[in-house]
Amino acid sequence: MPNAHREIPYNYTSADDRQAVSFLLGRGVWQKLEALRARRVTGRSARLLMRFLGEVLVHRRNPYLTQELIEAPDRRRRFFLGLAQSLDVVEQNAGGESLVLEVIGECRRLLFEFRDEVTRAPEARARLRRALGAVVGRDEVHFDPFTLVSHSTDATDWRLHLPAAVVTPGEEDQLAPLLSAIAELGMKAIPRGAGTGLTGGAVPLRPGCVVVNTEKLNRIRGIEWRDFRLDDGRLVRAPVLSLEAGVITEAAMERAAGEGLVFATDPTSAWACTIGGNIAENAGGKDCVLWGTCIDNIVSFRIAMPS
16 A cells, blocks of 8 residues: 555554544645655654654553543653653754754644643543533543543444543433533533444544443333324234333343344344444344334434433
8 A cells, every 4th residue: 555654653553654644633744744754864853753643642542641641740741841852853953944844843733732631631521520420420420541442432443532521321311411511511422322333433533522321221111002003094003112222232122022022123233232322323133134124113212402
């Protein structure tokens, strides 16, 4: 593959240098680096620059490392001082080359933004806990590294940004005020079930996203027989299983089977995936040949809006 360079250290992602630099600094900076690549003499400045990018990339992608910077002021000071010194060395060796100076300017901007982001993290998280905790309870607003990294992707393993927070509401009537609170903070909400999807539907695509995990909304309300009028005018009675969004699909299937019925949606991840995710992804399985996919089997659903 052309330009599939892998010189950035600590890059344990599937992204090559072009993708990593474009993610951190934009495509324009990558084009400038490509132009400079052909002019290398010793490569020392290039190695320092790649190391700078690798350090920022791994600390932004790894919440355990980010948490260390947040909790340890001395380590944070040494970390950012070291990065700034690396950029100073590259600038000193640039000999006034305008293209190098432009790249260094963009790197300094990235460094300032990242340092500001880490320094302000405790204050930002306290504000989030106050606003969202007022709706769901403070203990249901999570910032620990394990929760953040596990909610940064679905089964695609496509990781772009860590969520700013993960919220785990336990009641349906918390969802609308929760979405309103997230909007008032100027942030985006991403609903998520078990994270078994394969389309990237639960992946934060930008900074400032709050993942709303619905797994605690797992009540099975029961089966009710209802009257339905068909297109040809006939009246029929059919069973309807009422569920909350976080119910595991296999649990719904077992409940239906206990009544001698078939729950038609049968994705291969039924042991883990949730009803809300089935609806969002229009899930199906081998039984969809007989019964259709998830959306074909919905009688009705309720949706929470910020209003």
